[in-house]
Amino acid sequence: MPKSRYIPTDIKKEVAKRAKHLCEYCKCPKAYAPGPFDIEHIIPISKTGTSDSSNLAYSCNGCNGLKYNKIESIDPISNKLTPIFHPRKNKWSDHFTWSDDGLLVVYA
Numbered sequence: 001m002p003k004s005r006y007i008p009t010d011i012k013k014e015v016a017k018r019a020k021h022l023c024e025y026c027k028c029p030k031a032y033a034p035g036p037f038d039i040e041h042i043i044p045i046s047k048t049g050t051s052d053s054s055n056l057a058y059s060c061n062g063c064n065g066l067k068y069n070k071i072e073s074i075d076p077i078s079n080k081l082t083p084i085f086h087p088r089k090n091k092w093s094d095h096f097t098w099s100d101d102g103l104l105v106v107y108a
Contacts, residue, residue: 005041005045005051006051007039007051007056011039011051011053011056012039014053015039015053015056015057015058016030016037016039016058018053018058019057019058021037021058022058023037023058023059023060023063024057024058024059024087024092025057025059025060025063025067025085025087026060026062026063026096026105027092027096027098027105028060030060033060033061033062034061035060035061035062036061037058037059037060037061038058038059038060038061038064039056039057039058039059040056040057040058040059040063040064040067041055041056041057042055042056042057042086042087042088043055043071044069044071046069047069047071054088055088057087057088067084070084071083071084072084077107093108094108095107095108096108
């Protein structure tokens with residue numbers, strides 16, 4: 001697929017359905033999110049990503065805004081530059097969990 005920011009409606013629906021209408025980064029259900037959800041480029045167009053559905057994630061506004069165009073960040077535990085969570089390659093529960101009160105995502 002060409003390197004384009006345009007994502008057809010049918011692909012957007014496919015991505016949302018694949019994610020079961022949960023943010024693929026924090027697992028927040030769309031029904032409980034304070035803002036809209038986005039179809040987000042996992043590997044940004046600016047970093048060789050495409051608009052192919054395998055490179056798209058269903059993302060809440062908060063996660064999409066924090067991720068922006070990053071593919072790596074400083075790990076707060078090791079203080080080393082580390083690839084960020086990739087929803088097609090990493091298993092969420094290997095990295096994160098919800099706090100007991102359901103208010104925070106925490107490192108697993």
